[in-house]
Amino acid sequence: MNNQETIRVALTGNPNSGKTTLFNAITGEIAHVGNWSGVTMDKKAGEIKENLNQGQAEVTAVDLPGAYSMSPFTSEENITKEFVKNEDPDVIINIVDATNLSRSLFFTTQLLELGIPVVVALNKSDLIAKKNIDLDREELSELLGCPVVNTVATKNQGLEDLVSAVHEVKAEEQAAPFEAGDVDLTDRSAVEAADKRRFEFVKSIIDKVETREVESNQQTIQDTVDRVVAHKWLGIPIFAVIMWAVFSLSQTHVGPLFADIFVGWIDQLNAGVASMLGDSVSPVLRAILLDGIIGGVGAVVGFLPLIMVLFFLLALLEDCGYMARVTVVMDRFFKKVGLSGRSIIPMIIGTGCAIPGVMATRTIKDKRQRRTTAMLTPFMPCGAKLPVIALFAGAFFNDAGWVGTTMYFLGIGIIIIGALIVRKITGDKSTRSPFIMELPEYRFPSIKRATKSMASRGKAFVIKAGTIILICNAAVQIMQTFNWQFEVVAEGAQSTSILASIASPFSILLIPLGFGAWQLAAAAITGFIAKENVVGTLAVVYSITNFINPEEFALVGDGTNVASVMGLTSVAALAYLVFNLFTPPCFAAIGAMNAELESKKWLWGAIGFQFSVGYIASFLTYQVGTLITTGSLGTGFLPGLIAVGAMMSVIVYFMTDEEEVQSEATVNA
Ligand SMILES: Nc1nc2c(ncn2[C@@H]2O[C@H](COP(=O)(O)OP(=O)(O)OP(=O)(O)O)[C@@H](O)[C@H]2O)c(=O)[nH]1
Numbered sequence: 001m002n003n004q005e006t007i008r009v010a011l012t013g014n015p016n017s018g019k020t021t022l023f024n025a026i027t028g029e030i031a032h033v034g035n036w037s038g039v040t041m042d043k044k045a046g047e048i049k050e051n052l053n054q055g056q057a058e059v060t061a062v063d064l065p066g067a068y069s070m071s072p073f074t075s076e077e078n079i080t081k082e083f084v085k086n087e088d089p090d091v092i093i094n095i096v097d098a099t100n101l102s103r104s105l106f107f108t109t110q111l112l113e114l115g116i117p118v119v120v121a122l123n124k125s126d127l128i129a130k131k132n133i134d135l136d137r138e139e140l141s142e143l144l145g146c147p148v149v150n151t152v153a154t155k156n157q158g159l160e161d162l163v164s165a166v167h168e169v170k171a172e173e174q175a176a177p178f179e180a181g182d183v184d185l186t187d188r189s190a191v192e193a194a195d196k197r198r199f200e201f202v203k204s205i206i207d208k209v210e211t212r213e214v215e216s217n218q219q220t221i222q223d224t225v226d227r228v229v230a231h232k233w234l235g236i237p238i239f240a241v242i243m244w245a246v247f248s249l250s251q252t253h254v255g256p257l258f259a260d261i262f263v264g265w266i267d268q269l270n271a272g273v274a275s276m277l278g279d280s281v282s283p284v285l286r287a288i289l290l291d292g293i294i295g296g297v298g299a300v301v302g303f304l305p306l307i308m309v310l311f312f313l314l315a316l317l318e319d320c321g322y323m324a325r326v327t328v329v330m331d332r333f334f335k336k337v338g339l340s341g342r343s344i345i346p347m348i349i350g351t352g353c354a355i356p357g358v359m360a361t362r363t364i365k366d367k368r369q370r371r372t373t374a375m376l377t378p379f380m381p382c383g384a385k386l387p388v389i390a391l392f393a394g395a396f397f398n399d400a401g402w403v404g405t406t407m408y409f410l411g412i413g414i415i416i417i418g419a420l421i422v423r424k425i426t427g428d429k430s431t432r433s434p435f436i437m438e439l440p441e442y443r444f445p446s447i448k449r450a451t452k453s454m455a456s457r458g459k460a461f462v463i464k465a466g467t468i469i470l471i472c473n474a475a476v477q478i479m480q481t482f483n484w485q486f487e488v489v490a491e492g493a494q495s496t497s498i499l500a501s502i503a504s505p506f507s508i509l510l511i512p513l514g515f516g517a518w519q520l521a522a523a524a525i526t527g528f529i530a531k532e533n534v535v536g537t538l539a540v541v542y543s544i545t546n547f548i549n550p551e552e553f554a555l556v557g558d559g560t561n562v563a564s565v566m567g568l569t570s571v572a573a574l575a576y577l578v579f580n581l582f583t584p585p586c587f588a589a590i591g592a593m594n595a596e597l598e599s600k601k602w603l604w605g606a607i608g609f610q611f612s613v614g615y616i617a618s619f620l621t622y623q624v625g626t627l628i629t630t631g632s633l634g635t636g637f638l639p640g641l642i643a644v645g646a647m648m649s650v651i652v653y654f655m656t657d658e659e660e661v662q663s664e665a666t667v668n669a
C-alpha cells in the first residue's frame, strides 16, 4: 500500500454503542454524544490524531448513524448503508457494545460479507466485568475472521491497538464467516429465512464466546428503580419534581450567584465605555452604543449563567440514563395520539435548540409522523426561550421554579393535543412502527461530560448574543430613536418612533391577551429572529439595563421596578410568556421545519397552527387567569373570543375535511 494515500475508515455499529465517543477520542473532534440511541443523524469526518497513528498513512474516520442491520429501515440507517456500499471505505471499524453482543453481531456478519476489511472494536469493555460477563475475545476474533480489539472509548483505552489493527488489515482479504448467498431482496419470506439463518449463526458464536451470569445484583436494583421511575403513572410526577428541582436550582439558587458576578462586569463595561465616550459623541450614538448594544446584549448575556447551570443539570440527567426513562414514560401518550416513540428524541433534543430537534425527525420512517413531529417539536421550550422564562419568573413570580416547569409541561401537553389534531386532519392511516428504546444502564453521571456539554451550549449562546442579538438590539434602538423623517423623537413622543409605528398595529391584536402595548409587540416580533431578542428588546424599549439585581444576589424580584415599568399584571405577564413560547419558533427553526416537512402546504399549515395555538393558549391564560384573580374578565374579551373562535373553526374545518382524508387514502393505496 502506498504510504502517501489517505485511508478512509468508516465507524459503524448499533445505535448507542459508542461510535461518536470513539470518533471523538481518535480524532479529537467534539461531535454530540448522547446516552440513548439515534443521536448521530448524519455522517461526520475527521482526521485521526497523529499520536495514535505512528507516522503511517493518514487516516480519515467517518462517524455514521447507528444501524441494526444493512436492510433499509429508517433514513439514518440508509446513510450508513449507502456510505458503506457506495463510498467504499478502505476499512470498517465495527463498534460493538461488548455488553450487548447478541444484538450486535448480526450487523457485524453483514459487514463482513461486503469484502471490505473489518476491525471489531469491543467497546464499553469496562462494563463487562461489572455485569459479570465473560468474553473470549480471541475465540471471537477467530470465529469472525477479523481482529477484535477491546476499547473503552470514554477513557481513551485501546485506541492505539485499534488504529494499528486498521493498518494491519487495510490490504487484507477477510473471508466472511457467514454467507447469506443469493437472496432475492424483494421477496419478503426469502429475506426472513436468510435473516433467521444468520441469527442462528450469531447465536452459535455467542454460545461459544460468552458466558453470562444470570442476573447481577446491580441489574436487579436497576429493575427496581425502573419500576418506579419509568412507572406509567408515577413516572410523570417524578419527572415534574425533577424538572422543578432543575429550574429552582438553576434559577433561584446556583444560577444567580454567577449571574451577579457577570452583571457586575457588564455594568463595569457600560460605565467604562460611557466615560470613554465622554461628551464628545452625540447623545444618539451614545444611546445606541450604551443602551442598545451593551444594554440589550448585556440583558441577554446576564442570563447566561442561569442557562449554563440548567444545561449542566440537564446533561447530568441525560448522562446518568434518566432521560431515556422519560422517553419510556412519554411513549405511552405519544403512541395513543398517533406519534411514534421515536418522536420523543427530537423533542428532547429540541429542549436545547429546536433546529437540531427538527432535524432529528429524519429518523422517523413514517412520513406523516415525521412531519407531525417536525411541526410540534418547536413547542418544547428551547435554550433561547430560557432567558425569557427566567426574566418573567424573576420579575413577576419571585423566581418560582414552577413557572419553568409549567412551561415544559404545557409544551408537552400542547404537543399531545396538537398530534391528535394533526392526526384528525390528515386521517390516521399509517401503521404504528414498533419503537424499541434500549434503556441504557444507570450510571454515575460524569461531571466532565456535563461540563463539556454546558460549555459548548454556552459558547453557542454567547456567539449568538454577540452577532444576531447585537445587531437586532442596535436596530431596535435606532428604530426607537428616530421617526420616519429620521428626526430624533422627542421625549414624551416615543409613540411616533419607527419602532412604535411598526409595532402598534400588531399590539392591537394583542389587547385581548392582556398586553396591548407597542413595546411588548415589538419584543415579540424581534423574538421571531431569535427568542433571546424578547429580553434584549424589552431592555431597550424600557431602558432597563439589567434584569438581574446585583445588590440582592437575585433576579429582579418583588422589590424592583421591572414589573411596574412594563405595567403588566402577573396574569398578563404569564400570558405574554405563553405567547412568546408557543407561537412559531425563530426563523432559523422555521427554515429547519421547511427542510424536513418537504411541503409548502405543511409548512404554512404548521406556521398557522403554531400561531393559533400560541394565541389561543395566551388568550386562555389571560382571560381565565384574570377571571380567577379579579372576578371579572380581562380587556378585549369579546374581540379576542371572536379571533380565537375563527382560528378554531379553521382548524376544525380542516379536521373534518373529507377530501383531505381521501387524498391521503389514495396515496396509501
Ligand atoms: N461505560 C462506557 N460507556 C461508553 C463507552 N463508550 C461510549 N459510552 C457511552 O455510551 C453512550 C453512547 O455513546 P455515543 O458515542 O453517542 O454512541 P453512538 O454509537 O454514536 O450512538 P448513535 O449516534 O445514537 O448511534 C454515551 O453515553 C457514552 O458516554 C465506553 O467505552 N464505556
Ligand SMILES: [Mg+2]
Residues within 6 Å of the ligand: 019, 020, 021, 032, 033, 039, 040, 064, 065, 066
Ligand atoms: Mg453517534
